[in-house]
Amino acid sequence: MKILVIEDNESVSSMIELFFSKEGIEGEFVKDGREGYRRACDKRWDCLIIDWMLPGMDGVTICRKLRQARVDIPIIMLTAKDSESDQVLGLEMGADDYVTKPFSPLALMARIRAVTRRYAQPPSPPEEEGVLQTVHFKMNTNTREVLLDGRLIPNLTPKEFDLLHFFLQHPKQVFSREQLLDRVWGYDFYGDDRTVDVHIKRLRTKISTEERPFFHTVWGVGYRFDETSGDAT
Known part of the structure; x- marks a missing residue:
């Protein structure tokens, strides 16, 4: 599994990177929003983890631009904002799920497995x-x-x-x-x-x-x- 993490908080990135190494996940970490958006577009990832507040381009804008560009990759938003209106905004912009900081690596992993499993299922429409x-x-x-x-x-x-x-x-x-x-x-x-x-x-x-x-x-x-x-x- 290859996951792009767009997160400017070094302690959060380090925690995720350590957990990924234990789970056998290949992670790439980007701190800047604009660079993260470019990296999300130029490579096929199994999942994108995007922080809400980022330098260069915020996470909600990244999510919106990716969906407008028809980038069909599962997206999980990381946010310290716990109000319903903020969470609704992230979902409306095309995020598949969100995790509120602080969070445990196990909780994040559960969300990753959930969204990637959904996207990995082959389409089987009866029509x-x-x-x-x-x-x-x-x-x-x-x-x-x-x-x-x-x-x-x-x-x-x-x-x-x-x-x-x-x-x-x-x-x-x-x-x-x-x-x-x-x-x-x-x-x-x-x-x-x-x-x-x-x-x-x-x-x-x-x-x-x-x-x-x-x-x-x-x-x-x-x-x-x-x-x-x-x-x-």
């Missing part, structure tokens, strides 16, 4: 030739494009695409947050399940209307996706 057609949606898993009533949905993050794909494959079924973390993120529930809420909120903003809410909250259970008309709850 023919990677195209899934429903009442209102047409999804191409090869080009990762989604049409809603013939109109392209722009700016879907990789995880938003995966989450919508899962719901389109399982219409009208109710899933808990823990089930969605397991099935879409690829790991058993670990940490904060607000990640699911954030992504569904973002999808609602991008695809839902008052007449067609699509996503329904089942209180005390989780979420259900339904293309039939009805009031959002």
